[in-house]
Amino acid sequence: MTDPLGAARIAIIGGGIVGIALARALTLRGLGEVTVFEKEHRLAAHQTGHNSGVVHAGLYYKPGSLKAELCALGRVAIREFCAEKKLPYREVGKLVVAIDESELPALAEIERRSIANGVPDLRRIDEVAELREIEPHVAGVAAVHSPQTAVVDYAAITEAMAQDVRAGGGSILLGQEVVAMTVEAGRVRVRTAVSEQVFDRVIACAGLQSDVVAKLVGADPSPKILPFRGEYWSLAPERNDLVNGMIYPVPDPRFPFLGVHFTRGVYDDIHVGPNAVPALAREGYRWLAISPKDTWESLTWPGAPSLAKQHWRMGVDEISASLLKTRWFRKARRFVPELRSRDLVAKTAAGVRAQAWGRDGALLDDFAVDQVGPVTLLRNAPSPAATSSMSIADYVIDHFLTVRAD
Ligand SMILES: Cc1cc2nc3c(=O)[nH]c(=O)nc-3n(C[C@H](O)[C@H](O)[C@H](O)COP(=O)(O)OP(=O)(O)OC[C@H]3O[C@@H](n4cnc5c(N)ncnc54)[C@H](O)[C@@H]3O)c2cc1C
Structure with a gap:
């Protein structure tokens, strides 16, 4: 696949395991200059640091669904990452x-x-x-x-992935909540209380705030969290x-x-x-x-x-x-x-x-991603998204980022 990202400036909203896995994959694949915005003063402050720590093997998911496919790939990737970083994996x-x-x-x-x-x-x-x-x-x-x-420690895994991001030249900004985004001539102006920067692409992995962040760029309010x-x-x-x-x-x-x-x-x-x-x-x-x-x-x-x-x-x-x-x-x-x-x-x-x-009251079963111009939005990433974090990262890059936004 061609790489239209070139030397793109890419912002990621959310310092949970999915956002940090994405930042790491982009950095290691040399796909752009990455900045992560995390509203809390530490990584993994919400779902990633408050879960059962299970690396699921894929027993429940509907065959052919993204959950089934990305859980299988993600399990292997997490196991290899833990072995490489000497993190517990039992x-x-x-x-x-x-x-x-x-x-x-x-x-x-x-x-x-x-x-x-x-x-x-x-x-x-x-x-x-x-x-x-x-x-x-x-x-x-x-x-x-x-x-x-x-079983693993997902907060420790997220920290280890973050070290790779920093070592590869990416920035992780803690305590910076993204409060506004404006799309201008195909690029995105991202604003927090203390900074304003322009990026070529933005990927939101905002977990419990996914719908709130989606609304910042005028995306459909459905699905809601x-x-x-x-x-x-x-x-x-x-x-x-x-x-x-x-x-x-x-x-x-x-x-x-x-x-x-x-x-x-x-x-x-x-x-x-x-x-x-x-x-x-x-x-x-x-x-x-x-x-x-x-x-x-x-x-x-x-x-x-x-x-x-x-x-x-x-x-x-x-x-x-x-x-x-x-x-x-x-x-x-x-x-x-x-x-x-x-x-x-x-x-x-x-x-x-x-x-x-959704608006009809149905709970979304599968992982869901939306695209609004240069902004990619993870709209549904519940369990097994921690298990699948590294394969979700590759999926988002291959299906949404290495294709043109327009
Ligand atoms: C009780 C429970 C048990 C679970 N058990 C498992 C399990 O055993 N195995 C498994 O694979 N999965 C499990 N999961 C699911 C898993 O934890 C999540 O799917 C995964 O952590 C999602 O990661 P994330 O990065 O998308 O979200 P999060 O970890 O929630 O990260 C989102 C981040 O975005 C930040 N953010 C939000 N809005 C903004 C903004 N405007 N600006 C800047 N930052 C922002 C938040 O502060 C947060 O840190 C469980 C979840 C729960 C709650």
Whole structure:
């Protein structure tokens, strides 16, 4: 492909893992002079620094979707990057467990998708004894096991990628929120509270603020971001032997993030969660963090009645489990019957997911990218976007940047 970028000046909005992976790829490929704007005073301050740390192997995603394709490529890229930088990468493995016979058809669908997506070394397990060889304390009738599903520290990975950006001559400006953009003669004037610069191309990877940033260049307000908080409980360290790797429920493929699950983190901490409750602020990490503006915008979005009608039961279930520890505990104990309520200690490290939803109330399933003249906008990059960050970067460069903006 020809490279029309030449010595372009490229701005990236957002210092999460996707923005920094893009900055790194552009720098290493010599595609321009890169400047990253991050509104917080540190990198990875939002989703990237508040997630489960799982390197997904691609079990759930619709075959042929961008999620399926970029997750497979991204997993390998993250593994190689961690090896190169000597960052922890632990293949603790994931067991997706059917608790009873009623879940077998859904488990079969996960198995079908996993095979279509080329999940490495995937194995179907129908013997309880075999399940217990992998997770001695688990309950269930069948499972699929993905031994190469891994855990990492995404904030540390982002910092290591940022070092490559700086070493390659790129700039990362912290504490600089982009508040305005104007397209002038095919170039973009980018303004923060303290600076104003002109760039040839801009790529916005603004996570929870994706729709706000899109509006700065007059893009369609849809899809909007619906913030969903995910909360975790920690397992008391003396009970760490209850879980070897990851134990997940059979998910509804439309909402693979739902359902209480157990994950052994890269530093051997075991967390139980996350759930998914509506956040009352885009960056609302607690129930009491309320933004009247964000909440009003979500409630008055044209798709709100349709979403509420379809999913109110699920919403009530998730909210009650968030507010009542006993409900959460009961959900978790179905998978690990030896779990006691007192084994769940301190609710920790909530994260807020940036989930895009359309005017019709439908949640966008796949990654989504928009182009407005010289500005490329990542409109939907939820899980597994951390796993896929390096392949999303290559995808955006190859499909949106190395072609002319006009
Ligand atoms: C609870 C939870 C669990 C998850 N678990 C996993 C998992 O196990 N594996 C996985 O692969 N994915 C997981 N994810 C998803 C993953 O964390 C995200 O998909 C990924 O981090 C997205 O990265 P990002 O760079 O797009 O967004 P972010 O990390 O949110 O970064 C966006 C950045 O843009 C900045 N910004 C916004 N507006 C502006 C502006 N105007 N000017 C300047 N800067 C701006 C923000 O401050 C922010 O730092 C999880 C997410 C959550 C919330």
